[in-house]
Amino acid sequence: MTLKELAKIAGVSPSTVSLVLNNRVGVGDAKRREILDLLEKYNFNIPKKSGFDKNLMFLKYIRHGMIVEENAGFISTIMDSIEAECRNEGYNLSIIISENCLENTLQNIDFTKFSGLFVLGTELDATSYPLLSKIPIPYIVIDNIMPGFNCNAISMSNEEMVHRALCHLAAMGHKSIGYLKSSAKSQNFDERAFSFRNTALELGLDFDEAHEFLLEPTLLHSYHDMKEYLKKGVSLPNCFFADNDTIAIGAIKALKEYKYKIPENVSVMGFDDIHFAEINSPSLSTMSVPKKLIGFTALKHLHMAIENKDFCNVKTKIGGEIIVRLSTQPCST
Structure with a gap:
């Protein structure tokens, strides 16, 4: 039986089952007991962490696309950097796209197959931040410092x-x-x-x-x-x-x-x-x-969060440099 099939029997989302499997908060005692009983009843094969400690996911969230898709390679450069660093470090990276349906996307991810998650937060607004609280594995938000919300995040200064x-x-x-x-x-x-x-x-x-x-x-x-x-x-x-x-x-x-x-x-x-x-x-x-540096640092921080549960609510801002070209000149008036 798959996690999704068991979740259907329990009348909950796959992410709720993942919360129980990973002993995370966010599920009431009665429902948690019910899910645990179902796991036992159907001899659900709980995967060992070691089998998935090299599987990461990149969640590309798009609310309207004007910033994520239209800014001519900015986001893709960060994603390419993360993908390259994952290869260098021996991680397997899966990419999923959520177009203005974050809650539904999170509910349908089988988190037991991944040890960590990158969340593209460029177009996340404050009303959507609480949805991330139900993610049962270590994660880091990229391109949004997530003010007032406890999570690991990295953005520019x-x-x-x-x-x-x-x-x-x-x-x-x-x-x-x-x-x-x-x-x-x-x-x-x-x-x-x-x-x-x-x-x-x-x-x-x-x-x-x-x-x-x-x-x-x-x-x-x-x-x-x-x-x-x-x-x-x-x-x-x-x-x-x-x-x-x-x-x-x-x-x-x-x-x-x-x-x-x-x-x-x-x-x-x-x-x-x-x-x-x-x-x-x-x-x-x-x-x-420094888009490549953002990707490089994001992977390092996610790795630390996976290895050390105390590595949490770390907010990192990366600075940049002035590039002077021909669209500016000293004022003549």
Whole structure:
């Protein structure tokens, strides 16, 4: 009998049976006893941990896809890094995709076959965090620091990196600044917005609320959204910071169509250093995120969590570097 078949007899999800098998909290005493009795009744073959200590899973969660799928290789580079590191360390990695059905996905995973789990948290919102509490094996959330929620997590140091980006623009003599802000919510974007406003105030930069443009974080929609602002004849600052490179590149295309010269009229700085940043015209100045390092560190931390139950609620932020290209230049006014 498989775990899924036994779960059906018990009238629970496979993940609930996994919780009982792994002696985890989250199942009431009566239901736990019922499941244990069924395990005994059907002589359920409980797999020994040693048989699965090299099996890991990567759960790619997609809520709307605008950040996970549209940011031109950012997530895939992290996933490729994890896959390569797993091969190097002798782990078997399975990948599962959950499209806006996280609860159902978690209920149907047979966790007894895996010793650890990576959860892509880029598009996770706070309302979904509690669903992760039912995961009965060690796991680490990637690309979301999960504030206020106890778990292992790794992400980039958004606040510090935005601070460095604005300091760089200020050092080039820019006084007025605009914000190309994502219209889609994410924890990373929230942290960048917080740092943008605080840093602009700290540096004495002139930030007018009218210069905050909400753009959808896809190449096509950021371009169209920026054109809608330009059609209204809005005034522009002498530089922009964008929530990510995808937004910056779409906005630059719209600005060029309206005869703005980049960077002579407006400097633009992005965030992430995706592949398109270097080949864009002009090439995009940006904050480079060490994507391969995130993947490498995620595996190391998951391994430690598997080996040591006290390795828990470890939150890691990884910093990045400024990449100066042709979309920014010293202010001439």
